Amino acid sequence: MIECDARTALVIVDVQNDFADPSGGLYVSGGEVIIAGINDEVERASAAGALVVYTQDWHPPSTPHFAKDGGIWPVHCVHDTWGAELHRELTVAGEIVRKGVAGEDGYSGFTMRDAATGHEVPTALEPMLRSRGIERVVVVGLAADVCVKDTALDARARGFATLVPRDLTRGVDLAPGDTERAFQTLTLAGATIA
Numbered sequence: 001m002i003e004c005d006a007r008t009a010l011v012i013v014d015v016q017n018d019f020a021d022p023s024g025g026l027y028v029s030g031g032e033v034i035i036a037g038i039n040d041e042v043e044r045a046s047a048a049g050a051l052v053v054y055t056q057d058w059h060p061p062s063t064p065h066f067a068k069d070g071g072i073w074p075v076h077c078v079h080d081t082w083g084a085e086l087h088r089e090l091t092v093a094g095e096i097v098r099k100g101v102a103g104e105d106g107y108s109g110f111t112m113r114d115a116a117t118g119h120e121v122p123t124a125l126e127p128m129l130r131s132r133g134i135e136r137v138v139v140v141g142l143a144a145d146v147c148v149k150d151t152a153l154d155a156r157a158r159g160f161a162t163l164v165p166r167d168l169t170r171g172v173d174l175a176p177g178d179t180e181r182a183f184q185t186l187t188l189a190g191a192t193i194a
Helices: 031-047 125-131 147-157 178-188
Strands: 008-013 051-057 095-099 111-113 120-122 136-142 161-164
Touching (some): 008 031, 031 051, 031 136, 051 125, 051 147, 095 125, 136 147, 147 161, 147 178
Parallel strands (some): 008 136, 136 161
């Protein structure tokens, strides 16, 4: 059980059909298994007055993010498709921050990066957290070694105390060991891995 209060934000990263359903375009093995635990935390966080917020990949049909257009990822989370929808079993009880909307790499919930120039632009997440006086961020969801990692690293870089519960995330492991390396990177950055 995660301790939450009004200065805590539970950030649920990309629990979308393309990642969390075995039929998805970029299925993360075991992605659907974490949903019940995340739902339990949503209920507890809401009851404690914490902010609950969701990130959602929301890509155009063609983007340098996708392998077919020069990137490394299969097509996934194309806006207004089944794959981009939040998983049907996920309790949605908060605001949604969409990322990758103009074809950017949307790894972090805090920023989007132009795949060609590397230029970063902010999402609505940090202003949302600041306006609520959030001091601590709990990051869960998919995938541990990509979007969860980058969201948690950005949270730390912005001065938020950051917790990543291992049992509420799963990794892609594009290269074997990526998930464990992600947890090591997060620990070195000052995040707590529970």
